[in-house]
Amino acid sequence: MPDEHDIQARLKALRETYAKQLPDKLIDIARQWAAMQRQPWDFAQAKSLHRQVHTLAGSAPTFGFDTVGQQARHAENLLKAWNNEQRTPGEDEIAGLTGYIHSLCNSLDSNPIPPSAPSPVDVVSTCPPERRLIFLIDNDEALIGGLPQLLSHFDYQVRVFRNAGGIDEAFAKERPAALIVNPGLDDTQQGGTALVHGLKARYGQDLPVIFVSTRGDFNSRLQAVRSGGDTYFVKPIDIAPLVDHLDRVTQSHTSEAYRVLVVEDDPDLAAHYALTLRQAGMDTTILTRLEDILTTLAEVRPELILMDVYMPRCSGLELAQLIRQQDDWLSIPIVFLSSEADMEKQFNAMRIGGDDFLTKPIDDRHLVASVSIRAERARTLNILMVKDSLTGLLKHTKIKEKLAADASRASRAGEPLVFGMLDIDHFKRINDRYGHLCGDRVIKSLARLLQQRLRQSDGIGRYGGEEFAVVLPGCSLAAGEQVLNQIRAGFAKLRFRHGDEEFSVTLSAGIASVEQFRDAEGINRAADEALYTAKRSGRNRVKLCQAPAATFPENG
Amino acid sequence: MSNNELQRILFIEDEADIQAVAQVALEAVGGFTVKICSSGEEALQAGEAFAPQLILSDVMMPGMDGPATLLALRQLPTLADTPAIFMTAKVQPQEVAQLRTAGAMAVIAKPFDPMTLAQQIKDVWRQHHA
Numbered sequence: 001m002p003d004e005h006d007i008q009a010r011l012k013a014l015r016e017t018y019a020k021q022l023p024d025k026l027i028d029i030a031r032q033w034a035a036m037q038r039q040p041w042d043f044a045q046a047k048s049l050h051r052q053v054h055t056l057a058g059s060a061p062t063f064g065f066d067t068v069g070q071q072a073r074h075a076e077n078l079l080k081a082w083n084n085e086q087r088t089p090g091e092d093e094i095a096g097l098t099g100y101i102h103s104l105c106n107s108l109d110s111n112p113i114p115p116s117a118p119s120p121v122d123v124v125s126t127c128p129p130e131r132r133l134i135f136l137i138d139n140d141e142a143l144i145g146g147l148p149q150l151l152s153h154f155d156y157q158v159r160v161f162r163n164a165g166g167i168d169e170a171f172a173k174e175r176p177a178a179l180i181v182n183p184g185l186d187d188t189q190q191g192g193t194a195l196v197h198g199l200k201a202r203y204g205q206d207l208p209v210i211f212v213s214t215r216g217d218f219n220s221r222l223q224a225v226r227s228g229g230d231t232y233f234v235k236p237i238d239i240a241p242l243v244d245h246l247d248r249v250t251q252s253h254t255s256e257a258y259r260v261l262v263v264e265d266d267p268d269l270a271a272h273y274a275l276t277l278r279q280a281g282m283d284t285t286i287l288t289r290l291e292d293i294l295t296t297l298a299e300v301r302p303e304l305i306l307m308d309v310y311m312p313r314c315s316g317l318e319l320a321q322l323i324r325q326q327d328d329w330l331s332i333p334i335v336f337l338s339s340e341a342d343m344e345k346q347f348n349a350m351r352i353g354g355d356d357f358l359t360k361p362i363d364d365r366h367l368v369a370s371v372s373i374r375a376e377r378a379r380t381l382n383i384l385m386v387k388d389s390l391t392g393l394l395k396h397t398k399i400k401e402k403l404a405a406d407a408s409r410a411s412r413a414g415e416p417l418v419f420g421m422l423d424i425d426h427f428k429r430i431n432d433r434y435g436h437l438c439g440d441r442v443i444k445s446l447a448r449l450l451q452q453r454l455r456q457s458d459g460i461g462r463y464g465g466e467e468f469a470v471v472l473p474g475c476s477l478a479a480g481e482q483v484l485n486q487i488r489a490g491f492a493k494l495r496f497r498h499g500d501e502e503f504s505v506t507l508s509a510g511i512a513s514v515e516q517f518r519d520a521e522g523i524n525r526a527a528d529e530a531l532y533t534a535k536r537s538g539r540n541r542v543k544l545c546q547a548p549a550a551t552f553p554e555n556g
Numbered sequence: 557m558s559n560n561e562l563q564r565i566l567f568i569e570d571e572a573d574i575q576a577v578a579q580v581a582l583e584a585v586g587g588f589t590v591k592i593c594s595s596g597e598e599a600l601q602a603g604e605a606f607a608p609q610l611i612l613s614d615v616m617m618p619g620m621d622g623p624a625t626l627l628a629l630r631q632l633p634t635l636a637d638t639p640a641i642f643m644t645a646k647v648q649p650q651e652v653a654q655l656r657t658a659g660a661m662a663v664i665a666k667p668f669d670p671m672t673l674a675q676q677i678k679d680v681w682r683q684h685h686a
Contacts (some may be wrong), residue, residue: 007584011670014580020571054616058645058666059574069667073645267591267606271579278576288598415616 013279018063024457026105028474029053033101034478035416041088044414045476050079061159067107075100120401122452132250133174137161137192138212146495147178147180153490154243154453164195171203176384177250178208183224184215200228208249212237227393238497243448256456257283261302263293263319264337265311279335280368282375290314293322296433297329298405303314304375307380309338317348319347329399331381333374337362383462388462391447399461399469402519406459406473409452417514418472418480421531422446422487423457425539427466434498439466442505445494447548453487469527477544479515484509484542492540508534562681564589566608568599568625569643571618577670584613586674596620596628604634610681611635615644615655623658630659640682641677643668 009131025204029052033510036045053075054124061069078097082089087095091149132155137313139162148158159176161167163185170176179199185191211224216234224232231245260282267288274284285300287293290313305323309316316336322328334357336346346357356370386398392404412413426428431439443466450460450470472480492506510530517523526545533542557668559594565588568585569575575592582588591606593599596619603611611629615622621640629635642655645666 007580007671010580011577014573014577017576021573051616051618054645055571058643059571061587061667062574062577062670076645267602271590271592275576275579288602520581 015063017278020067022065028490030101030105031479032474035476037094038478039476046079048085050076050083068104071100071104071107084134112490130178132156134158134178134180135161137179137185138552139163139185140182150239153493156246168502178210178246180210180212183211183213183220190436193223201478210245213295236497239447247448258372259283259300259302260371260375261285261287261306263307265308276364276367277371290319293319299409301405304371305332306371307334308338309336333378335370335374372526376501382400389464391444393447393457394461396461396463399463399496401526402459403471406471407514407520407523409516410473410516413475416476418475418477418511419527420470420480420484420509420511421527422468422507422509423531424466427510430505438498444494446491447489451490481542481544483504484511488542506540507541509542510534511542515549516545516547560685561597562609564608565604565610565612566599566606567592567595568596568603568613570594571661580631581673596625599625602629603671607634608638611638611640613640613642616643623628626659641680
C-alpha cells in the first residue's frame with residue numbers, strides 16, 4: 001500500500017488537473033445559460049444544465065473549490081425545482097440563476113487558477129473575455145488613433161503612452177503581454193530603443209518588444225535588434241502580420257493535453273496507466289470493450305495508443321493490424337505493453353505496427369516519457385498533415401471528420417452543437433484587383449479572427465479557397481448565431497491595405513444545429529444552404545437553417 | 557456472503573475527475589480492489605465478471621441514473637443481493653429516503669473527503685454485517 005506522502009502527492013496532482021479544467025467548465029455553464037435565455041425555455045437544456053451544476057456541486061469541494069461548490073448548489077436548487085415542477089421560471093427567478101452563475105464564474109478569481117483562453121462566452125455571457133494588454137509607446141497620432149481600435153478586434157487591449165512618462169507606474173499595476181514601441185521616440189532616433197533597454201533590464205529580458213518605425217534602413221534595424229526588439233515593422237503598418245506576430249509572442253505555452261487511448265484487459269492496470277499518464281497532464285481514455293475500438297477511435301481521436309499485447313479475446317498485435325487497416329489510423333503511434341521479454345516477439349510486434357515495446361512492470365517515469373515523447377512527435381507530424389498550410393486551420397476532410405465525431409457525441413449526449421459555413425464576399429474581386437498575395441492576407445486575417453474568437457474545443461477549418469467551416473460543440477443555434485455575427489462584424493471592421501489603398505471585406509455565413517439534424521451530412525448540407533441564402537439575400541449576414549428541431553428519443 | 561472482509565467494489569461514476577480522486581481514495585487509501593465504470597450501461601456489461609462485494613454508484617448520470625442502474629444490476633443473478641451505496645450531492649432527507657427505497661443500504665454525501673471515504677464505507681459495511 002502506498003504511503004501517506006504518495007497519496008497526498010497523487011491527490012495534489014488530481015487537484016491541479018481539476019483546477020486546470022475548471023475555468024472551461026464554468027465558462028461552458030455560463031455560455032449554456034446565456035444561450036438558454038435567448039430562446040424559448042427548453043426543458044432538455046435545463047435538464048442538461050441541472051446535471052452539470054449538480055456534478056459541479058459534488059466535485060468542486062472535493063478538490064478544494066468550496067465557493068464554486070456553494071454557488072453551484074444554489075444554482076442546482078433553482079434548476080431542480082423548475083425541472084421537477086416542469087415549469088418555465090419567471091423573470092425574477094431567471095435573474096436569480098444568472099446571479100448564481102455569475103458568482104460561479106467570479107468565484108474562480110478568488111482561487112489561484114490561470115485564466116482560460118478567450119471563448120465565445122465573451123459575447124453571450126457575463127464572464128468578461130480575457131484581453132491581452134499591449135503598451136503602445138509612440139507619439140505618432142495617426143498610429144495612436146487607429147491601432148488600438150484595430151487590435152481590439154483581435155482581443156488585444158492597447159494602452160497608449162506618448163512618451164516614457166508613467167510607464168513604470170503602469171507596469172507596477174499590470175504587466176503587459178508585449179510592447180509596441182517607436183524606436184525614434186523623442187525624435188532622437190534612439191529614445192525608444194534606450195527606453196526598451198531600460199524596461200527590459202527592469203522587467204525581464206523575455207518581455208516581447210515590437211518596433212514600429214518610419215525608417216527601414218539597416219542601422220535603425222540593427223539598433224532595434226541590439227536593444228532587444230523581437231521584430232521590426234515599417235510604417236504604414238499592415239495589421240495582419242502585426243497580429244500574427246503578437247499572437248505568436250503572447251501565446252501562452254499551455255498546449256492541449258495529449259490524448260492517449262489505453263487498451264488493457266486488466267482493469268486495475270488500465271486504471272493505473274491512465275492515472276499515471278493523467279497525472280503527467282495527459283488526457284486518457286480506457287477502452288473497455290474491444291468491439292468498440294473503431295467508434296472509440298473516432299470519438300476520442302487519440303494521438304497515441306498504449307496497448308497490452310496479451311488480451312483474452314484478441315491479441316494486441318491483431319488489434320493493431322485491425323487499426324492499421326483504417327486509412328485514418330495508419331500513422332497513429334502504438335506503444336505495446338507486455339511482460340514479454342523475448343526480443344524476437346518484440347520485433348515481431350514492432351514489424352506489425354508497434355512503435356515501441358515496453359516491458360511490464362514498467363516504471364511510471366519511463367511510461368510517461370515514452371508516451372509523451374511519441375505523442376509529441378506524432379502531434380507535430382499530424383499538424384503538417386491535417387493543417388492547411390496558409391491558415392493553420394484544419395483541412396477540408398479533417399474539419400468534416402471533426403463535425404462527424406462531435407455531432408455523434410453531441411446527439412448521443414443530448415447536447416447542442418452548431419455547424420457554421422463562412423464565405424468571404426466577393427473574394428474573386430479582391431484577388432483580381434489586388435493580387436493573390438493580398439487575397440491570402442485576407443484569408444489569413446479571417447482565420448486568425450476565428451482562432452481568437454472561438455474556444456479550443458471548437459473546430460475551425462478552411463473548407464475551400466475562401467470558404468471556412470466551424471464546429472461549435474455545446475452551442476445552441478441562437479448562441480452560434482450571436483458568435484458568428486460578432487465575428488462577421490469584427491471582420492467587416494478590419495482595414496486591409498494594398499499600396500496606398502485601404503479596403504474592407506465582408507463575409508456571409510450559414511449555420512445549422514445538431515438539434516435539427518441527426519447526422520453530420522444533414523447539418524453540413526443545411527449550413528451550406530443557409531450560407532447560400534445569406535449570399536442571395538445580400539451578403540454580409542448570418543443565416544440560420546430554418547428546419548424545425550428533430551425529435552430525439554430520450555436518453556437511456 | 558461467505559467472507560466478511562470488504563475487498564471488491566464496483567464504482568459507477570460518469571465524471572472523470574471524481575473517478576480519479578475516488579480511485580486514490582478507495583485503492584490507495586482504502587486498499588480496496590475497484591472496478592470503475594463510467595455509466596450504468598458499462599456497469600451492466602462488466603459488473604458480473606468483476607463479482608463485486610459492494611456496488612458504489614453516483615446518482616445523477618446521463619443515460620441510466622444510479623437507481624435505474626441498480627435496478628438493472630439487480631436483475632443479474634449474481635448481483636441480485638449485492639449491497640449498494642449511493643453517492644450524491646443531494647442530501648435532503650426525503651431524497652435520501654427515496655434512494656434507500658431504491659435499494660441502497662446507505663447514501664454518502666458528495667463532496668467526500670478522499671482521506672476518509674474508505675473508512676466511511678468500511679463503517680457502513682461493518683454496520684450492515686453486524
